[in-house]
Amino acid sequence: LSSNDNGGGGRSGALSSPPVIEVPQKIDVNPPKGTRDFPPEDMRLRSWLFQNFREVSRLFGFEEVDFPVLESEALFVRKAGEEIRDQLYNFKDRGNRRVALRPELTPSLARLVIQKGKSVSLPLKWFAIGQCWRYERMTRGRRREHYQWNMDIIGVPEVTAEAELISSIVTFFKRLGITASDVGFKVSSRKVLQEVLRCYSIPENMFGKVCIIIDKIEKIPIEEIKGELVSVGISEAAIEELLQVLSVKSLDKLEEILGDAGDAVKDLKQLFSLAEKFGYSDWIQFDASVVRGLAYYTGIVFEGFDREGKLRAICGGGRYDQLLSTFGGDDIPACGFGFGDAVIVELIKEKGLLPELSHEVENIVCPLDKELQGAAATVATILRQKGQSVDLVLENKPLKWVFKRAARINAGRLILVGNSEWQKGMVGVKILSTGEQYEIKLDELE
Ligand SMILES: Nc1ccc(Br)nc1
Numbered sequence: 001l002s003s004n005d006n007g008g009g010g011r012s013g014a015l016s017s018p019p020v021i022e023v024p025q026k027i028d029v030n031p032p033k034g035t036r037d038f039p040p041e042d043m044r045l046r047s048w049l050f051q052n053f054r055e056v057s058r059l060f061g062f063e064e065v066d067f068p069v070l071e072s073e074a075l076f077v078r079k080a081g082e083e084i085r086d087q088l089y090n091f092k093d094r095g096n097r098r099v100a101l102r103p104e105l106t107p108s109l110a111r112l113v114i115q116k117g118k119s120v121s122l123p124l125k126w127f128a129i130g131q132c133w134r135y136e137r138m139t140r141g142r143r144r145e146h147y148q149w150n151m152d153i154i155g156v157p158e159v160t161a162e163a164e165l166i167s168s169i170v171t172f173f174k175r176l177g178i179t180a181s182d183v184g185f186k187v188s189s190r191k192v193l194q195e196v197l198r199c200y201s202i203p204e205n206m207f208g209k210v211c212i213i214i215d216k217i218e219k220i221p222i223e224e225i226k227g228e229l230v231s232v233g234i235s236e237a238a239i240e241e242l243l244q245v246l247s248v249k250s251l252d253k254l255e256e257i258l259g260d261a262g263d264a265v266k267d268l269k270q271l272f273s274l275a276e277k278f279g280y281s282d283w284i285q286f287d288a289s290v291v292r293g294l295a296y297y298t299g300i301v302f303e304g305f306d307r308e309g310k311l312r313a314i315c316g317g318g319r320y321d322q323l324l325s326t327f328g329g330d331d332i333p334a335c336g337f338g339f340g341d342a343v344i345v346e347l348i349k350e351k352g353l354l355p356e357l358s359h360e361v362e363n364i365v366c367p368l369d370k371e372l373q374g375a376a377a378t379v380a381t382i383l384r385q386k387g388q389s390v391d392l393v394l395e396n397k398p399l400k401w402v403f404k405r406a407a408r409i410n411a412g413r414l415i416l417v418g419n420s421e422w423q424k425g426m427v428g429v430k431i432l433s434t435g436e437q438y439e440i441k442l443d444e445l446e
């Protein structure tokens with residue numbers, strides 16, 4: 001156990017009595033509603049996706065981190081009316097603690113940064129791949145879990161950090177064969193909203209709530225948006241100005257409205273200039289209507305979208321400069337993104353970019369009779385010590401069965417351990433793709 005492990009026990013308190021669990025007669029072999037199994041074929045695709053997440057993270061010099069799936073509920077109970085809050089997979093554990101299955105990774109990352117305090121030096125460039133949960137009424141039939149790739153830069157106030165993060169996602173898309181004709185990024189800044197709200201002297205503490213309402217602008221009728229804004233105390237005039245600004249699709253137009261004194265226009269201009277230098281200008285567009293649905297964003301926000309408009313957002317992120325301080329940490333700037341494992345798979349299927357991923361084994365090793373099972377184990381071990389993968393036949397099977405299995409597991413070679421050969425320290429080899437076969441001394445086998 002690591003030194004800081006508290007054994008999960010925390011303060012020793014009385015445990016509630018264990019629930020009486022009925023032993024089911026016949027178990028349901030399907031996974032719980034809204035969750036997925038990953039049998040080998042699906043697991044190969046997931047591993048391939050995660051390998052690409054990891055390789056891009058390595059290219060950008062990020063370090064991998066991880067956190068418990070189970071967190072204190074307090075990490076996620078923000079009061080801005082977020083969907084993520086309404087769908088929290090939360091409960092009281094047997095120590096009477098309010099806990100939740102994490103719906104996202106960013107709060108855990110913020111918690112760990114604060115926990116590490118001065119023992120880590122900024123900037124931090126951390127990435128994580130973790131399963132995230134929501135509890136949604138199954139009437140909508142949507143999943144309750146997905147895996148997210150997160151990349152976060154902690155301690156860099158400049159927009160160079162957001163530009164770097166978007167570059168990492170572009171790099172990922174390019175690795176999969178996705179181009180700027182397939183997907184784009186809508187980019188804006190919450191400082192646009194902030195500057196409008198300030199003009200109408202709307203208090204800062206309304207900012208998160210207004211963003212969450214505005215984020216629904218393409219999901220619910222505009223009259224409902226207006227109604228919700230009115231209900232949180234935004235004046236009709238402010239609402240009209242907000243909606244007018246949110247329809248702006250060019251930075252020049254935005255500058256006309258907001259002027260160039262504020263940070264919103266300055267940050268966005270810098271981001272688009274850096275995009276030129278990174279070489280991904282074709283991938284991004286300014287769109288003032290992008291606010292994202294998480295209350296803690298404070299600056300640049302972006303989301304990846306499919307240009308055919310068939311799919312939900314592919315990924316999203318932004319700057320969250322206040323999150324660490326709201327958790328009691330120092331005032332440390334931060335930005336990051338989340339990239340789910342579901343929409344991207346729908347996209348590569350749409351684009352015919354699904355990779356061919358088959359299970360392969362270099363060798364299948366088979367004793368020709370029971371007495372040679374030990375000899376076959378020796379051969380398998382020698383090959384494995386040389387870094388070769390081996391499927392060792394573990395039962396006394398007819399050769400017909402062995403050849404069928406060799407084909408099913410895409411074995412490269414069949415290594416036959418027969419009595420007369422073994423007496424001479426040799427084995428039989430059959431190259432399954434060509435049919436070529438020969439005998440070879442065990443110590444020459446490679
Ligand atoms: N936040 C969240 C968690 C799980 C799923 Br599925 N979607 C969104």
